[in-house]
Amino acid sequence: MKMLVISDTHGQHGSLRLPKGELLLHCGDVCKRGSRAEVEDFLSWFAKQDFEHKVFIAGNHDFFFETADEQEIKDMIPEGVTYLNDSGVTINGLRIWGSPVQPWFLDWAFNRQRGEEIDRHWQLIPEQTDILLVHGPPYGILDKTIRGEQVGCRRLLARIEEIRPRYCFFGHIHEAYGRLERAGTTFVNASVLDVQYCLNQLPVQFS
Numbered sequence: 001m002k003m004l005v006i007s008d009t010h011g012q013h014g015s016l017r018l019p020k021g022e023l024l025l026h027c028g029d030v031c032k033r034g035s036r037a038e039v040e041d042f043l044s045w046f047a048k049q050d051f052e053h054k055v056f057i058a059g060n061h062d063f064f065f066e067t068a069d070e071q072e073i074k075d076m077i078p079e080g081v082t083y084l085n086d087s088g089v090t091i092n093g094l095r096i097w098g099s100p101v102q103p104w105f106l107d108w109a110f111n112r113q114r115g116e117e118i119d120r121h122w123q124l125i126p127e128q129t130d131i132l133l134v135h136g137p138p139y140g141i142l143d144k145t146i147r148g149e150q151v152g153c154r155r156l157l158a159r160i161e162e163i164r165p166r167y168c169f170f171g172h173i174h175e176a177y178g179r180l181e182r183a184g185t186t187f188v189n190a191s192v193l194d195v196q197y198c199l200n201q202l203p204v205q206f207s
Helices: 036-048 063-067 070-076 116-122 154-163
Strands: 003-006 021-026 051-056 081-083 087-091 094-099 131-134 167-170 178-182 185-189 204-206
Touching (some): 036 063, 036 070, 036 081, 051 094, 116 154
Parallel strands (some): 003 021, 051 081, 094 131, 131 167, 167 185
Antiparallel strands (some): 003 204, 178 185
């Protein structure tokens, strides 16, 4: 199955030109400020992409998804689009789990304190997970900021080491864009915007 991974479009999705595929995954920060209007614009674009399956999570800029009523969000999701929030879906045998939370970062959406509070979310990830979508990176993996700080989550890394998914996709730290393999898991920071919020980084493809 041809799979394409993107993250951190921050309202610039209209400038992306994506190849055809079967599964499109977005790892959050679909908005710049997190308004309902921004979400509606993103969902309209996302639903039109030439992929049979389209799955996304929210990120720390996507306030609407944290503050809106669950039913209101559900009613907005177009046909053919799946939104994950500490939840999962199985597509063509691939078990996908998604969570928008990340360690506390300024005063943004989906912030959780490091330690037990955030670990409650990671413990929800099923043992049998093929693709893990999270917004922020695990500690020490494509998580280094422009200042050289590693800001990923240690508890997330520990859970990944327990369950060993085939893929872990994320974004959040634009300047840490890239891909690496470790202990049977392919990790991808799929931020398409660079640290200056310019669209300079390519979507990541898997065949």
